[in-house]
Amino acid sequence: MIFTNLKRVAAIASVALALPNLSAAEIFKGETAGVGDPVHTMFVAFTNQAGKADVEIQVNAGQTLTKSMLKGAKGEIAFFSTVPSLVNLMAGQKRMYEKVAGAPELAKNIRAILGFKAGAYHPVTLAGSGIEDWSDIKGKTVFTGPPAGSASATSEALIKIITGYVAGEDYKAVRLGWGEGYAALADGKIDMMVRPAEIGSANIERFGLSGEFRILSIPEDKIASEEMQGLFGRPGRGMMSFSGDVYKGQLTGGDITALGFTQFIGTNAEVSEDVVYQATKAFWENLSEVHATAFFLKDVTPETAFTSVNVPLHPGAVRYYDEAGIAIPDALRPGS
Structure with missing residues (x-):
């Protein structure tokens, strides 16, 4: 009997080893500017709060935002800091995006979470x-x-x-x-x-x-x-x-x-709605901690959430803003 039970335990263990670790949290890639830059400060504040909702974002700092947005549009990273003017350049396949194949179509993959006055x-x-x-x-x-x-x-x-x-x-x-x-x-x-x-x-x-x-x-x-x-x-x-x-x-x-x-925190349209919802919710529900991070972040409020945002919001962000009663400009709703 003992031998039979041991065989059963061993069989269960072998099956467990063959299965993926479902409890392990997915780690998302994120990129932002260098340390000391207001864009970096804001992005890290966002990722810190997202972590409280078990949305783990690995921050790669010191990056050029033009390249980060392109990587985000391609789905190579999940979250990034970016500049509103870059969206138009990518959509028009101009300047640094002139030689990027399919740049206008890639620009359509960009979604926003929130905008802010950077400096x-x-x-x-x-x-x-x-x-x-x-x-x-x-x-x-x-x-x-x-x-x-x-x-x-x-x-x-x-x-x-x-x-x-x-x-x-x-x-x-x-x-x-x-x-x-x-x-x-x-x-x-x-x-x-x-x-x-x-x-x-x-x-x-x-x-x-x-x-x-x-x-x-x-x-x-x-x-x-x-x-x-x-x-x-x-x-x-x-x-x-x-x-x-x-x-x-x-x-x-x-x-x-x-x-x-001004800047905004962006993501890709294919990132899970629930992931973006949880990250967005955690950020706004811990706003007092964000404000304590840096003096200029005191200007980040629900009233300024869509500052200079010129791409549709991610459905996960829309879900949070609607639940919280924060009015969203019609032009920023996906499909508008």
């Missing part, structure tokens, strides 16, 4: 650089962003609208990784850095801890121009104003007018 473009120059006004950029070396990203093109467009200067002709535009850009400015290898960052960014503040620096404000007489309004009106862009004294050692007095930028 503003900071044109930063150290005291003694010789740059005190936009016109002083002529002949100087300016870091405008990473080689493959959209930020460099935006920075160069901003400079051209204000000064008429063309990158590579009137000034030297340097394209490096974000971390390299910070280091180059600190070491005096470049004269100015144009860096998208949250308001009150510790990475910007550090230039005032050992000296003085200046953030150039968009001139008032340029704000109403057709070109500037066009830049403000692009998806994920807008005008922003903040006090110059938010940074210690910052030399521009009064309020600084800047080009603001």
Whole structure:
């Protein structure tokens, strides 16, 4: 009898070993920008809350968002940070997506979970650089962003609208990784850095801890121009104003007018509705913890949930927002 029972236990054990581990949680791949970037801060806040709902997202930081969105559209990763303007570029098979086969169809796979105000473009120059006004950029070396990203093109467009200067002709535009850009400015290898960052960014503040620096404000007489309004009106862009004294050692007095930028957390249309629902629900139900993560995240509220989102929401996110009574713009419902 004992022998028979042992045989039965062994048989059950062998069957169990042959079956997949149903209790093991699936780990989803996610990509975002580098540490210290507001996009990274927000994405990690989202993944931390999603983890409380057993939606485990493995974060690969320091990525170029143009590439992350493409990987998300292909279904190679499940969650990603992205820029609204990139959606139009992929859908139109333009610029960095020009040689991507099937880019317009891939763009149709992108779904949103939530949008947020990420920060503003900071044109930063150290005291003694010789740059005190936009016109002083002529002949100087300016870091405008990473080689493959959209930020460099935006920075160069901003400079051209204000000064008429063309990158590579009137000034030297340097394209490096974000971390390299910070280091180059600190070491005096470049004269100015144009860096998208949250308001009150510790990475910007550090230039005032050992000296003085200046953030150039968009001139008032340029704000109403057709070109500037066009830049403000692009998806994920807008005008922003903040006090110059938010940074210690910052030399521009009064309020600084800047080009603001927004982002959204995206996913693929094929990701499980229940997975996205649970992650979305966990994020909003633990919003107080999100707000405690960083000062700029206090602006993340249900009222700002769809800021600059220009793709349909994922059905899982829609399910949560409908349950929570958060009004969804009709244009963001799948199938609209």
